[in-house]
Amino acid sequence: MSLYFHFRAVPPSALRNSATWLRRLFEDDWDTVRQRIGRCREEVLDKGYLGHELLYTGAPPHHAQNGPRTHVVLGGGPVFPTEPDEPPFLLLTAAQTARVADFLTSADFEALWRDARNELLPRYGGAGAEPGARGMFESAHRDLTAFYTQTAFYGDAVVKRLVR
Numbered sequence: 001m002s003l004y005f006h007f008r009a010v011p012p013s014a015l016r017n018s019a020t021w022l023r024r025l026f027e028d029d030w031d032t033v034r035q036r037i038g039r040c041r042e043e044v045l046d047k048g049y050l051g052h053e054l055l056y057t058g059a060p061p062h063h064a065q066n067g068p069r070t071h072v073v074l075g076g077g078p079v080f081p082t083e084p085d086e087p088p089f090l091l092l093t094a095a096q097t098a099r100v101a102d103f104l105t106s107a108d109f110e111a112l113w114r115d116a117r118n119e120l121l122p123r124y125g126g127a128g129a130e131p132g133a134r135g136m137f138e139s140a141h142r143d144l145t146a147f148y149t150q151t152a153f154y155g156d157a158v159v160k161r162l163v164r
Helices: 019-027 030-037 049-057 094-106 109-124 127-153
Strands: 004-010 042-045 077-079 089-092 157-163
Touching: 004 019, 004 127, 019 157, 042 127, 049 109, 049 127, 089 094, 094 127, 094 157, 109 127
Parallel strands: none
Antiparallel strands: 004 042, 004 157, 077 089, 089 157
8 A cells, every 4th residue: 555645735715624625625636726726736745754754853752842843744733534544634724834834944954864863764774775765855855845935935724634
C-alpha cells in the first residue's frame, strides 16, 4: 500500500469545515480546484512523511512543544470523515500557516538534521546512505518552506490529508 500526505492551500473564505467538501478538495484535480476556489497550491510528501515529522518535532529527548514546528507535517485541527476507518483531515488556519512559514524560513536545516539524524538514518539505509537521505530531506524542506511561505503570503489556510 502506498501512503502519502497531501497538502492543499485554500483561501479562508472558500474553506468549509465539512468532510464531504474536504474529500472533494482532494479528489478533484488541480485545475478543477483552481477554478472552484480561485487558486491552488499543493505539496505532497511520500510515505516517509513520518520521518519529516520527526525532523521538525525533534528527535527524543528534544521533542518540540505544541507550536509551529509541530504543525509542519501532521499538525492541524481534525475534521473526521464519515467513514470510521479513514484518517481525519487536518486544517491549519491562516494564522497557524503564517507561524509555520515563519518557523520554516528561520529554521536551520543543519541543526534540524543533526538533531534527528540518529533516529532517521536507520530507516533510510544507515550511515552509508546519509548523503542521499539528507539530500531527500533537505529537498523536501525547501519544498515545504516554499509552499508554506507562498501560502502565508496569500493569507491562505492549509488542509492536509493522508492518502492511501
